[in-house]
Amino acid sequence: MQLNYKEKRKLILEMREEKEELDMQSAISMFIKSRKLKNLTENTTASYTQTLNKFTAFLEENEIIKVNKVIVEDVQEFIQTRIEEGNSAPTVNKYIRNLRAFFSFLWSSGYLIENPMEAIDKLVEEKRILRTLSREQVLALLDVPDRATPVGYRNYVFMLLILDTGLRLEEALSFNIDDIHWKEQVVQVFGKGRKERLVPFSATLAVHLREYLELRGETDTSIFFVTIDGLPLKRRTVQEEISDYGQLAKIKRVRVSCHSLRFTFARNYIINGGDIVSLMSILGHKSLHMAQLYSEMFQADISKQHNRFSPVHSFFN
Structure with a gap:
């Protein structure tokens, strides 16, 4: 009825x-x-x-x-x-x-007639300064881990990975062995919002990833980076060890962290001829705000690249 x-x-x-x-x-x-x-x-x-x-x-x-x-x-x-x-x-x-x-x-969902957040605006934030490591600082940092030990070599490869790919800390900690596609030289990761992307890596890094994998051996987990007990590597452990390496390398004016390694990758990508659009794709950014932030941060480097690759300059030289 x-x-x-x-x-x-x-x-x-x-x-x-x-x-x-x-x-x-x-x-x-x-x-x-x-x-x-x-x-x-x-x-x-x-x-x-x-x-x-x-x-x-x-x-x-x-x-x-x-x-x-x-x-x-x-x-x-x-x-x-x-x-x-x-x-x-x-x-x-x-x-x-x-x-x-x-x-x-x-x-x-119909539980409210009015949304109390409609009139709420975000606070104005100070412009972030994304500090990066110089070439000399990177080399000094990479020289600290004792690569003759399993932990030292693992941490060395972990830092190389972020410097080579710009992965976020959580992404670097959570990918599986099968997520590495050796032939294509890409690693499959899940970024913010569980969005999947393929991130390329260099042939140099591939050598170290394979060596670490052999050293790692068989464990009960498929997570790539593990502790000496064969358990997934923890966020806090990595953060503390990389910070300690920064102090031992006597690096000043830059807080050595996975974030600073990620930003160092981004800056060197631009210096070496990369563009903002492909950089954003590699880093897993969709926001125009982040594109603007990187553009401002690397403006001097982008200008140098323009001087090298300017079409008009090439016409007359």
């Missing part, structure tokens, strides 16, 4: 009332489940959870339990508390991005 319009309308209102009773914890649970269905990385999901737990604690302090009771002023006050507690603009903007995703999900 078909319902008439009055009955349909009554059911819609009843459903809306039920939705309006949704509390923050239930809403967060639904949201996190929806993010996992999108196959996002564990780090991204953890970032959402951290933000939402902090926001929920703030709401509870102000006796706000239901999501439909959250107003734009609540979000503004939460942001202000984060600033007063010393959070930097990039950190606060991370909270804003995560809250925007959360409330957009609730609004598009």
Whole structure:
């Protein structure tokens, strides 16, 4: 039996009332489940959870339990508390991005009539300075690991990998042995948002990857880089060891990390004749903002390349 319009309308209102009773914890649970269905990385999901737990604690302090009771002023006050507690603009903007995703999900799913994030703008951030290592610093850094030991050679190859490909730390830690396509000289990785891409590597790096693989031996995991116990290499371990190498190499004015190695790859790619478009593809960037950032960072290097390859200059020389 078909319902008439009055009955349909009554059911819609009843459903809306039920939705309006949704509390923050239930809403967060639904949201996190929806993010996992999108196959996002564990780090991204953890970032959402951290933000939402902090926001929920703030709401509870102000006796706000239901999501439909959250107003734009609540979000503004939460942001202000984060600033007063010393959070930097990039950190606060991370909270804003995560809250925007959360409330957009609730609004598009019909749990909210109004989205409290619509009037919230990100904070203005200071322009980032992406510091890179000089050729001399890179050579000094690579000279530190004891390549006669399994750990030393593994770390040496790990640094070579990032310097040769520009992989993110998580990408370098998570690819499998079968993700290396030796004939094509590319490695298959999953970047931010679980987006797959193929990243080329040099013949020089290929030699070291094969040598490490032979040294690595058989383990219970297919992850390429492992500990001496055959377990997947951890983020913290790599970060601490590379930082220690930087200190032993007496590198000044640059914080030696996987990030700085990635930026060093990018700059040298441009210096050696690469272009911004292909660089962005290799690094896994889609944002025009990042293209602009790299262009500004490497402007002097790009200008030198233009002087070398200018069509007009070639016409008359």
